[in-house]
Amino acid sequence: MTAECFPISHVPGTSALFRAFCEGATNDAARQSLAEWYPAKPFTNDWAMQSPTLPAEHRGALADALKIQATKFAAGEAALANIEKLREGAATVVTGQQVGLFGGPLLTLLKASTAIRKAKDATEASGREHVPVFWLASEDHDLAEVDQAAFLTKTEVETISLDLKAERPVPVGGLPIDAEGTLDARLDYACDLFAWGPFADTLREAYAAGETLASAFGKLLTKVFAPFGLIVMDAAGREFHALGAKALRGAIENAAELEAALLTRTSELESQGFHAQVLVAAGHSLLFLLDAETGARQALKRSGDEWKAGAKTYSTADLLAILAAEPERISPNALLRPVFQDTILPTAAYVGGPAEVAYFAQSAVVFEQLLGRITPVLPRLSATLIEPTIAKVMEQHEVDVRGVWDAKTVDALALKFGARALPIEAKRKLAAVGNAMDAELTALTEYAEGLNAELAKAAGVSASKMRYQMNRLRRMAASFELQKEASLRKHAAAIMLHLLPDGHLQERVLAGAWFLAKDEGSLLDTLVEYAGLECPGHRVLFL
Numbered sequence: 001m002t003a004e005c006f007p008i009s010h011v012p013g014t015s016a017l018f019r020a021f022c023e024g025a026t027n028d029a030a031r032q033s034l035a036e037w038y039p040a041k042p043f044t045n046d047w048a049m050q051s052p053t054l055p056a057e058h059r060g061a062l063a064d065a066l067k068i069q070a071t072k073f074a075a076g077e078a079a080l081a082n083i084e085k086l087r088e089g090a091a092t093v094v095t096g097q098q099v100g101l102f103g104g105p106l107l108t109l110l111k112a113s114t115a116i117r118k119a120k121d122a123t124e125a126s127g128r129e130h131v132p133v134f135w136l137a138s139e140d141h142d143l144a145e146v147d148q149a150a151f152l153t154k155t156e157v158e159t160i161s162l163d164l165k166a167e168r169p170v171p172v173g174g175l176p177i178d179a180e181g182t183l184d185a186r187l188d189y190a191c192d193l194f195a196w197g198p199f200a201d202t203l204r205e206a207y208a209a210g211e212t213l214a215s216a217f218g219k220l221l222t223k224v225f226a227p228f229g230l231i232v233m234d235a236a237g238r239e240f241h242a243l244g245a246k247a248l249r250g251a252i253e254n255a256a257e258l259e260a261a262l263l264t265r266t267s268e269l270e271s272q273g274f275h276a277q278v279l280v281a282a283g284h285s286l287l288f289l290l291d292a293e294t295g296a297r298q299a300l301k302r303s304g305d306e307w308k309a310g311a312k313t314y315s316t317a318d319l320l321a322i323l324a325a326e327p328e329r330i331s332p333n334a335l336l337r338p339v340f341q342d343t344i345l346p347t348a349a350y351v352g353g354p355a356e357v358a359y360f361a362q363s364a365v366v367f368e369q370l371l372g373r374i375t376p377v378l379p380r381l382s383a384t385l386i387e388p389t390i391a392k393v394m395e396q397h398e399v400d401v402r403g404v405w406d407a408k409t410v411d412a413l414a415l416k417f418g419a420r421a422l423p424i425e426a427k428r429k430l431a432a433v434g435n436a437m438d439a440e441l442t443a444l445t446e447y448a449e450g451l452n453a454e455l456a457k458a459a460g461v462s463a464s465k466m467r468y469q470m471n472r473l474r475r476m477a478a479s480f481e482l483q484k485e486a487s488l489r490k491h492a493a494a495i496m497l498h499l500l501p502d503g504h505l506q507e508r509v510l511a512g513a514w515f516l517a518k519d520e521g522s523l524l525d526t527l528v529e530y531a532g533l534e535c536p537g538h539r540v541l542f543l
Contacts, residue, residue, distance in 0.1 A: 138173020
C-alpha cells in the first residue's frame with residue numbers, strides 16, 4: 001500500500017470556506033481568521049482534552065436505547081462493549097450520513113473510518129474513553145438522493161435504484177426497501193457487477209425483505225465495522241427525541257433570537273467571500289413537524305407566536321405540547337441537527353465532509369445559544385482509491401491524480417497521452433521551434449514597446465496569434481498520434497471512469513459496496529490507519 005497527499009487547493013469542486021478551513025492546518029493566520037466559527041484546532045488532539053459529560057441518568061437511558069437498537073442491527077461484542085463504556089462515562093466521536101441504498105457512496109466508509117480512528121486517538125491523548133458513533137440521517141425526506149447506488153461496469157457508471165415511491169415528503173429511513181417488489185432483482189444485478197464475492201452474502205443479509213432503508217443501512221454498517229466497535233444509531237424514535245428534547249424546545253422558544261443570529265452569520269460569511277451552506281430566510285425555523293395523520297415531514301415557518309406547517313397553524317404552546325407528548329414528531333433541520341445530536345450524546349468532536357464543515361460555520365451560533373459551547377468539527381478522510389490495474393495504466397502514461405483532475409474529460413486526457421506518445425524527434429522539433437519562436441516574439445514585442453504604443457499593441461496581438469497557432473500545431477500532432485494509437489483513448493476512458501466518474505470525485509459517486517466487494521480483507525484497516533495520518537487535503541491510496 002502506498003499513498004500520496006494532495007493539497008486541498010488541487011482538489012476539484014471544493015469551496016473557498018473548506019479550503020480556508022484545511023489551510024488552517026499549516027497556516028496559523030488562516031486558522032485565526034476562522035477561529036470565531038471554528039474555535040477548536042481540528043488537526044491536533046487538543047479537542048479531546050475537554051470532552052463533555054452527561055448526567056448518569058441520561059447516560060443510562062441512552063445506553064439502554066442504543067443496546068436495544070444494536071441488537072436489532074445484530075451488533076457484535078465490540079459495539080456492545082462500547083455502549084457499556086458510554087454508559088460508564090465515555091465520550092463520543094460522531095459522524096453520520098444519509099441512509100443511501102446498499103450503504104451509500106464511498107464517503108460513508110471514509111467517515112466511519114475517521115470516527116473510529118479519532119476516537120482511538122482521543123482515548124490515548126486524554127486518558128478518557130472515547131467511542132465512535134455513526135448517526136443515521138434517517139429523518140431526511142430526499143428520497144431520490146438515497147434510493148440509488150452507483151457501481152462500475154467496464155465502460156460506464158451504472159446506477160441501481162429500488163424505484164421507491166412516497167406520496168408525500170416523509171422521513172426516508174422508515175420506507176420499506178421491498179415496497180415496489182424490485183429488491184431481489186436489484187440485489188442480483190448489483191452482485192453480478194462485483195462478481196458474487198463473499199460481500200454479496202453480507203449485502204443480502206442486511207438488505208432483506210422486511211427491512212427499511214434505515215434498518216438495512218444500519219445492519220450493513222454494523223456488520224462491516226464489527227471488529228472496530230462502531231455504534232450505529234438511528235435517532236428517529238421517541239426515546240432518542242426525548243433525550244434531545246432540550247435542543248428542540250430551545251429552537252421553539254428562542255426562534256426569533258436564533259433567526260437573527262443566523263442571518264447575521266450569513267452576512268459575516270458572505271462579507272468575507274464565503275458562502276452560507278444553508279439558506280436562512282426570515283420566518284423559516286430550524287424545525288420540521290411530522291403530520292399526525294399523514295406522516296408528512298413539513299417545514300415549520302414562524303410569524304411571531306404563530307407557526308405553520310403545510311396548511312395547519314400552531315401556536316408556540318401547541319408545539320411545546322407536541323414535544324412533550326410526541327417528541328418524535330418534531331425534527332431538526334441541518335443546522336439544528338448537530339446541536340440536537342450533541343444534546344443526546346457526549347460529543348467530543350464531529351467528523352464531517354466539506355458540506356458539514358460549512359454547516360458548522362453557521363451552526364456555531366446555534367451551539368452557543370442552546371448548548372453554551374461549540375462542538376469541534378474534524379474533516380473526514382478524503383480519498384481516491386486506485387486499483388492495481390488502473391495504477392499500472394497511470395504509471396505507463398506518467399499521469400497522477402492531479403493530471404486527471406486537471407484534464408476533466410476523457411478527450412483532454414487522451415490528448416495528453418497522445419502528446420506524450422509522439423516520437424522523440426517530433427517532440428524535439430516542436431519544442432525547438434516553439435521555444436525559438438517564443439524568444440524572438442518576446443524580443444520583438446519589447447523592442448516595439450520602446451518605439452510606439454500602437455506598434456507595441458499590434459506586435460502583442462500578432463505574437464498571441466502566432467503562439468496560438470504553434471499550440472494548435474502541437475495539439476494537431478498529438479491528435480494525429482492519438483488516432484494512430486486507439487488504445488490511448490481506451491486507457492484515458494478507463495482512468496477517468498475510475499478516478500473522476502461522471503466528472504465528480506470518486507468518493508462522492510461510487511458505492512462503498514463496490515470497494516468492499518473487491519476487498520481481500522485489509523481495506524478498512526487501511527482507511528482507519530490513514531484517517532489518523534493528517535492530510536489537510538486529499539489522499540490517494542494505491543490498493
